[in-house]
Amino acid sequence: ATFGTLSDRLAETFKHLRTKGKLSASDVDGTVREIRRALLDADVALPVVKDFTAKVRERALGDEVNQALNPAQQVVQIVNEELVAILGGQQRRLQFAKNPPTVIMLAGLQGAGKTTLAGKLAKHLVKEGHTPLLVASDLQRPNAVNQLQVVGSQAGVPVYAPEPGNGVGDPVRVAKDGVAQAERSQHDVVIIDTAGRLGVDAELMKQASNIRKATNPDEVLFVIDAMIGQDAVATAKAFQDGVDFTGVVLSKLDGDARGGAALSVASVTGRPIIFASTGEGLDDFEPFHPDRMASRILDLGDILTLIEQAQQAFDEEEAMKVAEKLASEQFTLDDFLKQMQQLRGAGNIKKMLGMLPGAGGLRQQLDQFDEREIVRTEAIIQSMTPAERQNTKLLNGSRRLRIAKGSGMTVTDVNQLVQRFEQAAKMMKTVARGGTPQIPGMGPI
Numbered sequence: 001a002t003f004g005t006l007s008d009r010l011a012e013t014f015k016h017l018r019t020k021g022k023l024s025a026s027d028v029d030g031t032v033r034e035i036r037r038a039l040l041d042a043d044v045a046l047p048v049v050k051d052f053t054a055k056v057r058e059r060a061l062g063d064e065v066n067q068a069l070n071p072a073q074q075v076v077q078i079v080n081e082e083l084v085a086i087l088g089g090q091q092r093r094l095q096f097a098k099n100p101p102t103v104i105m106l107a108g109l110q111g112a113g114k115t116t117l118a119g120k121l122a123k124h125l126v127k128e129g130h131t132p133l134l135v136a137s138d139l140q141r142p143n144a145v146n147q148l149q150v151v152g153s154q155a156g157v158p159v160y161a162p163e164p165g166n167g168v169g170d171p172v173r174v175a176k177d178g179v180a181q182a183e184r185s186q187h188d189v190v191i192i193d194t195a196g197r198l199g200v201d202a203e204l205m206k207q208a209s210n211i212r213k214a215t216n217p218d219e220v221l222f223v224i225d226a227m228i229g230q231d232a233v234a235t236a237k238a239f240q241d242g243v244d245f246t247g248v249v250l251s252k253l254d255g256d257a258r259g260g261a262a263l264s265v266a267s268v269t270g271r272p273i274i275f276a277s278t279g280e281g282l283d284d285f286e287p288f289h290p291d292r293m294a295s296r297i298l299d300l301g302d303i304l305t306l307i308e309q310a311q312q313a314f315d316e317e318e319a320m321k322v323a324e325k326l327a328s329e330q331f332t333l334d335d336f337l338k339q340m341q342q343l344r345g346a347g348n349i350k351k352m353l354g355m356l357p358g359a360g361g362l363r364q365q366l367d368q369f370d371e372r373e374i375v376r377t378e379a380i381i382q383s384m385t386p387a388e389r390q391n392t393k394l395l396n397g398s399r400r401l402r403i404a405k406g407s408g409m410t411v412t413d414v415n416q417l418v419q420r421f422e423q424a425a426k427m428m429k430t431v432a433r434g435g436t437p438q439i440p441g442m443g444p445i
């Protein structure tokens with residue numbers, strides 16, 4: 001899907017960032033270089049890439065990162081914020097005229113998806129309580145009027161079109177008459193479909209520009225096919241010079257486009273992306289949210305969790321605390337439980353271990369690790385009194401029976417747990433003295 005490769009590449013880049021301590025200038029440069037390459041390979045326009053990476057670099061070297069608890073997460077946040085910025089920042093909604101009808105003109109190359117968009121937009125507006133009229137001003141493409149009538153009827157919206165036989169009419173006139181018709185019949189929105197050519201040409205621009213002048217639209221939406229990659233910027237600029245537009249619609253975001261168009265156009269033209277089209281059906285359409293798109297690209301939830309997990313499970317400070325405890329022989333069942341819970345908190349721990357060099361052995365141990373074991377351990381330990389958790393010597397027969405009942409386990413289960421804890425505590429002491437480390441219940445690493 002669109003952005004798939006870019007997302008993977010960026011995620012890969014962040015994996016290499018250290019989660020602890022300061023980032024050196026060369027850490028940052030390495031990361032920025034990888035981001036730059038990933039963006040260029042995704043067809044993002046060079047000026048946009050340069051600007052983007054310069055901002056990320058500057059911020060990543062600044063205080064907000066060096067003072068952060070977790071520099072890697074901070075860098076990901078910065079990349080996210082800068083992505084939102086190049087996608088236009090705030091969401092921009094469609095603007096309606098104070099005095100209806102609101103006139104919306106569509107412009108763009110042939111095949112960009114204008115006619116389809118007219119239907120999508122009409123359907124969307126009907127849902128929001130509007131009464132749109134579609135106007136067929138694309139008199140160039142032989143089947144365009146008919147196609148608009150088809151999407152119009154699918155959307156349940158009327159279409160204003162020149163009389164049949166009179167088809168080689170004047171698109172500017174049709175557009176004007178369409179708006180007049182909307183006023184007469186009290187439609188509150190008019191959507192004008194216009195002609196596109198396969199490439200940018202002067203005549204096309206002039207026609208579109210004349211339609212604009214004649215109808216004075218509240219919105220001119222430039223529809224661009226996300227699949228056209230590097231050409232997106234030149235096309236967008238040509239339309240900006242020739243017709244100018246108030247907003248952008250990205251179409252075909254469902255395809256295999258590499259995403260460059262989406263990431264370049266708002267930034268290069270300074271015009272917001274208002275809608276995204278994601279399929280041929282009339283419902284494959286959504287208002288564009290820069291922040292949501294950025295998180296989709298970055299898989300932000302996933303990346304941040306991954307970094308967090310890596311930190312949690314291998315938290316040096318926590319490890320130091322445990323070591324201190326061991327040294328002073330204070331390792332308790334509470335600590336034991338906490339360790340197990342950390343392991344579970346790490347959730348997708350195998351995925352995470354992919355990030356660590358030389359974790360193969362540990363990974364094998366984890367393959368044999370049973371999640372249910374943690375649940376059982378939790379139940380038993382939580383049925384103990386705080387005093388019992390501090391000192392297992394208190395656990396006589398009747399106490400063990402009470403704990404078994406309280407946790408829904410057998411006395412044998414309780415005995416086994418206490419035994420395993422005592423073994424673990426012993427092993428941990430070995431670790432504290434520099435012996436072979438072990439995760440409780442899992443044998444030596």
Ligand code: GDP
Pocket residue numbers: 108109110111112113114115116117196251252253254255277278279280284
């Ligand atoms: P126009 O020449 O700009 O009016 O473009 P059309 O609306 O006729 O669309 C050209 C082709 O692209 C048609 O086959 C549409 O079904 C298809 N299309 C339009 N929007 C999308 C989209 O978001 N995703 C996909 N996959 N196809 C689309």
